[in-house]
Amino acid sequence: MKVPAKDSKYSVNLKIFKLHNYSIAPKICGGSDKKSPSPTNGTAPAVLTKRNSWRASWKFSAAKQQQKQQLADSTQQPEYECDAELPADKRNHLDSNNDSSTATDNRSQHWADALERVSTSSNVECENGRTAQQLSGELDEFMSMPWFGMDIGGTLTKLVYFEPKDITPDEQDQEAEILRNIRRYLTKNSAYGKTGHRDTHLQMDNVEIRKRRGSLHFIRFQTTDMSNFLLLAKQKGMAELVTTVCATGGGAFKFENEFRQQVNMKLAKFDELDTLIKGILFAEVQNPTECYFYENARDIMKSEKRAFDFSKPYPFILVNVGSGVSILAVYGPDNYKRVSGTSLGGGTFLGLCCLLTGCNSFEEAIQLATKGDNRKVDKLVRDIYGGDYDRFGLTGDLVASSFGQMHIKDKRSSVSREDLANATLVTITNNIGSIARMCALNEKMDKVVFVGNFLRVNPISMKLLAYAMEFWSNGTLKALFLEHEGYFGALGCLLQFNGEIAAALNETAETSQQTQKSETTADTFSNTINSTTSPHSNNTNNSDS
Numbered sequence: 283m284k285v286p287a288k289d290s291k292y293s294v295n296l297k298i299f300k301l302h303n304y305s306i307a308p309k310i311c312g313g314s315d316k317k318s319p320s321p322t323n324g325t326a327p328a329v330l331t332k333r334n335s336w337r338a339s340w341k342f343s344a345a346k347q348q349q350k351q352q353l354a355d356s357t358q359q360p361e362y363e364c365d366a367e368l369p370a371d372k373r374n375h376l377d378s379n380n381d382s383s384t385a386t387d388n389r390s391q392h393w394a395d396a397l398e399r400v401s402t403s404s405n406v407e408c409e410n411g412r413t414a415q416q417l418s419g420e421l422d423e424f425m426s427m428p429w430f431g432m433d434i435g436g437t438l439t440k441l442v443y444f445e446p447k448d449i450t451p452d453e454q455d456q457e458a459e460i461l462r463n464i465r466r467y468l469t470k471n472s473a474y475g476k477t478g479h480r481d482t483h484l485q486m487d488n489v490e491i492r493k494r495r496g497s498l499h500f501i502r503f504q505t506t507d508m509s510n511f512l513l514l515a516k517q518k519g520m521a522e523l524v525t526t527v528c529a530t531g532g533g534a535f536k537f538e539n540e541f542r543q544q545v546n547m548k549l550a551k552f553d554e555l556d557t558l559i560k561g562i563l564f565a566e567v568q569n570p571t572e573c574y575f576y577e578n579a580r581d582i583m584k585s586e587k588r589a590f591d592f593s594k595p596y597p598f599i600l601v602n603v604g605s606g607v608s609i610l611a612v613y614g615p616d617n618y619k620r621v622s623g624t625s626l627g628g629g630t631f632l633g634l635c636c637l638l639t640g641c642n643s644f645e646e647a648i649q650l651a652t653k654g655d656n657r658k659v660d661k662l663v664r665d666i667y668g669g670d671y672d673r674f675g676l677t678g679d680l681v682a683s684s685f686g687q688m689h690i691k692d693k694r695s696s697v698s699r700e701d702l703a704n705a706t707l708v709t710i711t712n713n714i715g716s717i718a719r720m721c722a723l724n725e726k727m728d729k730v731v732f733v734g735n736f737l738r739v740n741p742i743s744m745k746l747l748a749y750a751m752e753f754w755s756n757g758t759l760k761a762l763f764l765e766h767e768g769y770f771g772a773l774g775c776l777l778q779f780n781g782e783i784a785a786a787l788n789e790t791a792e793t794s795q796q797t798q799k800s801e802t803t804a805d806t807f808s809n810t811i812n813s814t815t816s817p818h819s820n821n822t823n824n825s826d827s
């Protein structure tokens with residue numbers, strides 16, 4: 283991975299702390315020793331139920347157990363090929379979990395099943411009516427380049443593209459021109475269309491995936507720009523390539539038909555939280571400096587980014603700050619639950635900031651926040667007490683009430699756009715920190731990993747979160763951050779194992795059959811409510827917000 287020499291974004295944003303030339307002790311976690319009220323927007327814990335349909339999709343070959351085992355023994359496991367070459371400690375890291383060895387066995391078994399099935403039973407009918415031959419074709423199609431993983435989120439779409447670097451001259455001769463053009467287009471540019479960007483500083487080189495060596499490119503664009511993206515993909519000839527793309531995020535469901543109709547692309551859909559964890563584990567193994575923390579977190583003026591050894595990660599709290607926030611308790615690679623969430627996330631920060639300051643982009647909002655002072659907007663403990671509230675350890679500098687001065691006309695007229703942006707950022711960050719801390723306490727975990735694009739170019743929030751975890755836990759909680767911030771869902775998608783892909787394709791077929799059925803039902807009973815369940819309905823959260 284290209285590691286930036288000195289992250290300029292940090293030096294720029296440090297200005298805020300220079301401007302606030304005081305010992306910053308913003309109130310990150312509401313209430314401290316006081317009994318904190320429950321977060322208004324928290325969600326009820328939802329225990330993960332693993333999706334089982336892929337197991338069912340292969341079950342007809344269970345009768346040939348012995349034969350399968352031989353195949354399994356002689357077959358490598360694509361997803362873990364790179365693992366086989368890893369140093370022992372890294373391998374242990376993937377295997378150290380209570381579930382992981384079982385998961386690996388299952389995977390090799392199912393990969394063996396898949397191979398056996400396509401090689402020996404090409405006309406056996408699958409559950410959804412497709413033959414093994416068809417399924418084999420779909421797997422081949424998936425295996426053919428280009429390889430993408432896509433995370434279509436509420437605000438940003440993230441695309442991870444694998445560029446093969448081990449192309450032989452023969453392969454090069456045979457490579458379709460369209461494919462070559464797509465590869466060149468993606469890897470030679472860093473801006474695409476109106477909102478597309480390649481984060482060149484995050485590029486991972488010399489990565490091995492499914493026995494191919496190459497580079498991973500990280501691209502993002504606004505989800506509102508999806509129709510332009512599809513148009514561009516069509517112009518570049520994607521429709522003629524007939525590819526299947528692994529996709530996750532809400533948009534994988536929302537835009538599925540558009541992908542099919544406009545660029546002839548099938549989406550193999552995966553759950554966003556499953557892929558998030560897979561992506562994180564892969565990035566950590568690939569990049570020794572993926573994970574970092576803030577040293578001297580208690581003194582925001584002095585706190586500095588340092589590498590953290592995340593090779594033995596479990597258990598940990600994972601806070602994904604996207605448009606909204608999901609909070610997971612992670613016990614192992616295939617073992618987690620979504621413990622909470624809040625609708626007050628990155629989307630809220632951006633939305634409120636645009637409303638309050640008239641800014642037009644996340645970058646602009648962060649720039650404004652960097653120059654502003656939340657103390658002119660918020661009501662601090664000292665604005666109420668005239669000093670500290672000693673009895674419960676609340677120093678005068680703490681925010682007692684976010685935006686608490688804005689009901690006063692004079693104060694309102696003296697605040698700047700910068701102050702409002704800063705107060706918005708601090709408010710949203712504090713709230714996330716508060717909920718994350720309560721989750722860590724509940725789950726008795728001491729590592730809290732923050733990811734998601736809200737943290738992009740946003741050291742103010744990272745430092746506040748690091749401060750919050752450290753200060754309010756008396757040093758027992760540690761906030762951790764990851765370099766590839768918002769790309770883990772897309773990365774995890776790209777890495778999906780072939781057995782899982784086959785299952786996702788099956789689910790797609792099942793869903794379209796269900797949809798057709800429900801459309802017919804809706805025609806017949808036009809007054810009844812369509813209650814078709816989502817293919818992942820056994821794996822969703824119980825959001826109550």
Ligand SMILES: Nc1ncnc2c1ncn2[C@@H]1O[C@H](COP(=O)(O)OP(=O)(O)OP(=O)(O)O)[C@@H](O)[C@H]1O
Pocket residue numbers: 434435436437438439531532603604605606607627628629630631632644645734735736737738768
């Ligand atoms: N260039 C950008 N444009 C818009 N938002 C950005 C940008 N860079 C960072 N952000 C922040 O990142 C957030 C989106 O993060 P992310 O991409 O992780 O979530 P998402 O997948 O879009 O949302 P969700 O997971 O809730 O569907 C935005 O709400 C905003 O706060």
Ligand SMILES: CC(C)(CO)[C@@H](O)C(=O)NCCC(=O)O
Pocket residue numbers: 323324325436532554604605606607608622623624625825826827
């Ligand atoms: C809906 C998702 C999961 C989409 O990524 C995310 O935006 C989220 O977790 N929102 C918060 C929902 C809640 O728990 O209140």
